Amino acid sequence: MTDAAEDRLWAEAWRTFTYAVFIGLFALLAARPRQAPAVWEPVLANKAALVVFAVMVGDIPEARLAGMVDFGLVVVVALAYVLSRGWQAWQSLQPPVPV
Secondary structure, eight states, X not given: OTTOOGGGHHHHHHHHHHHHHHHXXXXXXXXXXXSXXXXXXXXXXXXXXXXXXXXXXXXXXXXXHHHHHHHHHHHHHXXXXXXXXXXXXXXXXXXXXXX
C-alpha cells in the first residue's frame, strides 16, 4: 500500500483493510464454524462474486490471478461449509424448545 500511486492509494488502502476483515472472518469460521450464523454465506457470496467479475473482465492480468485465488477460496470455503455443517449455525439463533 505504501508504494501505491496517489490515484490508487484509496483503492489499495481499501483492499488492505478488507484483507484484515477477511482474516478475521476466516479465523472466526475456523474457531467456531457452527456458532457463526450469517458469516459463512456472505463470505462465500463475496468470493464467488469476485470470481464471476474476474471472468467478466478477463484479460486484465491482476483480475486473472485474483480470480484464480478467489476460485480456490470458493472451493475451500464451500468444502469447509459442508464438512463442518456450517448451516447449523443458524440453529443457534432459534430459542430452545421447552421440554
